[in-house]
Amino acid sequence: MRLIQNMCTIAEYPAPGSAAADYCLGAAGRRLVKIAVVGASGVGKTALVVRFLTKRFIGDYERNAGNLYTRQVQIEGETLAIQVQDTPGVQVHENGLSCNEQLNRCIRWADAVVIVFSITDHKSYELIGQLHQHVQQLHPGTRLPVVVVANKADLLHIKQVDPQLGLQLAGMLGCSFYEVSVSENYNDVYNAFHVLCKEVSHRQQPSGTPEKRRTSLIPRPKSPNMQDLKRRFKQALSAKVRTVTSV
Numbered sequence: 001m002r003l004i005q006n007m008c009t010i011a012e013y014p015a016p017g018s019a020a021a022d023y024c025l026g027a028a029g030r031r032l033v034k035i036a037v038v039g040a041s042g043v044g045k046t047a048l049v050v051r052f053l054t055k056r057f058i059g060d061y062e063r064n065a066g067n068l069y070t071r072q073v074q075i076e077g078e079t080l081a082i083q084v085q086d087t088p089g090v091q092v093h094e095n096g097l098s099c100n101e102q103l104n105r106c107i108r109w110a111d112a113v114v115i116v117f118s119i120t121d122h123k124s125y126e127l128i129g130q131l132h133q134h135v136q137q138l139h140p141g142t143r144l145p146v147v148v149v150a151n152k153a154d155l156l157h158i159k160q161v162d163p164q165l166g167l168q169l170a171g172m173l174g175c176s177f178y179e180v181s182v183s184e185n186y187n188d189v190y191n192a193f194h195v196l197c198k199e200v201s202h203r204q205q206p207s208g209t210p211e212k213r214r215t216s217l218i219p220r221p222k223s224p225n226m227q228d229l230k231r232r233f234k235q236a237l238s239a240k241v242r243t244v245t246s247v
């Protein structure tokens with residue numbers, strides 16, 4: 001991973017708000033979007049992250065240790081700093097999902113999550129629901145933006161999951177869904193991250209942002225009903241005054 005260009009490996013699971021976590025923000029102090037990529041082992045999480053960051057598909061990776069990468073993206077005219085946390089594959093035990101503290105810390109740190117499964121691995125698909133639930137449990141009181149990604153769409157001849165099922169499940173969970181082939185297509189990968197960044201960016205906008213202020217500066221046409229009401233109110237008042245003075 002050290003050879004990858006255009007991004008920097010910062011640290012493994014930096015604590016939220018730590019100096020390491022903010023390192024790649026740079027002096028520009030850009031708004032930061034933090035994304036965790038989770039899923040079963042071998043589904044292509046590292047390949048997905050690397051593809052998004054470098055546009056390149058690199059076939060083989062050493063087993064993932066959970067690296068954090070950063071890049072800048074343009075979202076609606078604003079340059080945002082994005083940190084992407086790759087994570088080791090989630091393990092499943094008899095009594096369900098097994099997420100270690102590292103992974104939980106990473107999910108808590110994130111503003112948004114990409115849940116990846118492979119269409120060639122039904123077990124990885126079966127994890128989606130539990131993973132989504134786990135993510136939301138670690139963010140009580142908010143609904144974290146999540147995108148479900150079905151990877152390895154190029155391997156149709158050995159598929160175990162119909163991508164349509166992924167779409168349905170994502171819909172039920174209220175998530176966006178992307179079917180991608182990290183090895184063959186960059187655009188779908190980019191779109192999946194882009195939609196997530198956009199959602200986080202919108203959520204981060206405090207009220208009274210430039211966007212809102214700009215619109216409030218545009219003079220609004222006065223409601224004809226209000227005008228009418230005012231006119232009638234004045235008429236009624238002057239009639240009353242006339243009545244009072246005539247007594």
Ligand SMILES: Nc1nc2c(ncn2[C@@H]2O[C@H](COP(=O)(O)OP(=O)(O)OP(=O)(O)O)[C@@H](O)[C@H]2O)c(=O)[nH]1
Pocket residue numbers: 040041042043044045046047048058059060061062063064087088089090151152153154155180181182183184
């Ligand atoms: N054919 C094909 N192979 C892919 C695709 N994406 C990833 N792979 C391959 O799948 C294997 C696993 O990819 P990784 O990115 O290491 O998967 P991972 O989810 O990070 O795996 P862990 O680190 O074990 O959690 C590698 O051999 C990749 O080259 C894809 O879209 N198509």
